[in-house]
Structures are given as C-alpha cells and as structure tokens.
Amino acid sequence: MKKQITKKNKILQLGITGGIGTGKSTVCKIFETLGIAVYDADTRAKMVMITDDILKKELKKAFGDEVYLSENEINRDYLVKTVFSNQENNEKIEILNSIVHPAVGRDYQHWYNENAAKSPYLLKEAALMFESDSYKVLDAIIVVHAPLEERIKRVLKRDSHRSEEQVKAIISKQMPEEEKLRRADFVIYNDASHSLIKQVLELHEKFQSLS
Template identity: 90%
Template sequence: MKKQITQKNEILQLGITGGIGTGKSTVCKIFETLGIAVYDADIRAKMVMVTDNILKKELKKAFGEEVYLSENEINRDYLVKTVFSNQTDNSKVEILNSIVHPAVGRDYQNWYNENKDKSPYLLKEAALMFESDSYKVLDAIIVVHAPLEERIKRVLKRDSHRTEEQVKAIISKQMPENEKLKRADFVIYNDGSHSLIEQVLKLHEKFQSLS
C-alpha cells in the first residue's frame, strides 16, 4: 500500500471505489460530515442519463426505445436485464460504459470547477473507476472492501427490486476484488471488524496535511 502521494492536480483529487455493496456511499457520508465535497458518479450518471439529450439518443440507439419509460425516466429494470443478464458476454456492458462514461467525465469537470475552492480536497466516488480509466486523472485511489456474502446481503436489502442472480451478474461484470486491492493506494475495510470512522479519520488527516 502506498504511503506517499505524488500529487498531479492543483487540488488533491482522490477516488473512492469498490464493488457493489462494499459500502462506498457510507464511507463517503463520513467524509462529507468532515466537510469534504464528494462527487457521486452513480447518482450523477443517473441524472445525466435523463438530462443529456445526446446521451439519451445514443442509449436508445444502442438498447432500443424501451430503455426509457418517459423522457425523464429511465427503465432501469429493462436496462439491467438487457445489459447484465449474460454473465459470459460483456459486450453490452462495454457499449453502455462507452456511452455513459464520457458524459459523466464532462459532468465531473463541471462539478470540479464549482467545488475546487470549497473543500480542502475532493473525492470522486465511482464503482467502475478502474474499468473506465477515470482513475488516471486522480491523485490516489481508495478501495472500500467487504466480504462477498455481506455485499450481496446489503444490496438485496437496499434494492428490493433486484434478485440475488441479478446482483451476482452485476458483480461478475465488475473487476475482480483482488485486482482492485492490488491497484489501491489505500484500503478501507468494511467487514464489521474494523471501525469505518477511525479509518476515515486517519485518511482525512493525511489528505489534509497534503492539501
């Protein structure tokens, strides 16, 4: 695990990633209570998917008109079943990412311009940070880790519309956990035996000292 950060941005920009159900959002809420601005790529992507007309046209072209229930509502059940149903074929996942990630990248740049003077450092939360290559423009990456069984339980409790098979299909499309851990600069363990608050506070102190 890296102990030093070679800062390449004017403002320290850090990524938080981890597979579905690892607890990234919980970790980010702790950082937010400490006054840190956090960009939630998942939430922002959902917003962009219903506000960016160019993106909407590209999604309809790739996956059909059924991808939208209305002009302002995406058909999430249809999209999940269409994109993630085949655990051995990643082609539709790659198409979806190639359409959505550039739009989210543009949105992040706008968010950065709005928040760079409001926070000692900035955090970007994204499940597919390594897969999308968005980590390359950030100064360091934090990976949130949790046992697979616990992740599945969390997602099923949080997303009642999902089935266990759907959750496992999504996980199968994400980068393997051991690969994420290899690439991590810092790891936060959300396994019930480590204090999230203590881990976040230690990192917060380190990042503040670099800002």
C-alpha cells in the same frame, strides 16, 4: 498498500471505489460530515442519462426505445436485464460504459469548477473507477472492501427489485476484488473487524496535510 502520494493536480483529487455493496456511499457520507465535497459518479450518471439529449439518443440507438419509460425516466429493470443478466453480455456492458462514462467525465469537470475552492480536497466516488480509466487523472485511489456474502445481503436489502442472481451477475461483470485491492493506494475495510470512522479520520488527516 502505498502510503506516498505524488500529486498530479493543484487541488488534491482522490477516488473512492469498490464493488457493489461494499459501502462506498457510507464511507463518503463520513467524509462529507468532515466538510469534504464528494462527487457521486453513479448518482450523477443517472441524472445525466435523463438530462443529456445526445446521451439519450445514443442509449436508445444501442439498446432500443424501451430503455426509457418516459423522457425523464430510465427503465432500470429493462437495462439491468438487457446488459447484466446474461453472462455472455460483456460487449453490451462495454457499449453502455462507452456511452455513459464520457458524459460523466464532462459533468465531473463542471462539478470540479464549482467545488474546487470550497473543500480542502475533493473525492470522486465511482464503482467503475478503474474500468473507466477515470482513476488516471486522480492523485490516489481508495478502495472500500467488504466480504462477498455481506455485499450481497446489503444490495438485496437496499434494492428490493433485484434478485440474488442479478446481484451475482453484476459482481461477476465488475473487476475482481483482488485486482482492485492490488491497484489501491489505500484500503478501507468495511467489516465487523474494523472501525469505519477511525479509518476515515486517519485518511482525512493525511489528506489534509497534503492539501
């Protein structure tokens, strides 16, 4: 795990990523309590998917009109079954990402302009940080890691509409955990053996010293 950061940006911009169920959102909430602005790419993507008319047209063209229940509501069950359930559907995942990621990138830039002066450093949380190449413009990447079985339990408890098979299918489509850890600049371990708060506080002090 690297310890030195070579700043690319005037204001330190850091990424937080990890597979589904690792606890990225929990880690980000701790950073937020410390006064750090956090961009939640997954939540913002859901917003963009119902507010960006060009994006909506592209999604309907790629996956059919059924992708929307109404003008302001995504058919998430349909999208999950269409894109993630079939083990052979890597091409559909690539199509979805190619449509959504550029729109999220534009949204992040608007968010950055609004928050750059309000926080000592900025965090961008995204499940597909490496897959989307958005990590390339950030100064360093934090990977949140948790045991596989614990991740599955968390997602099933959080998302009652998903089955264990669907969760495993999503995990199988994401970058392998070993590869994420290899690429990480910093790792936060979200398991019974490590204190999340202590790990976040240590990183917070480091990042503040670089700001």
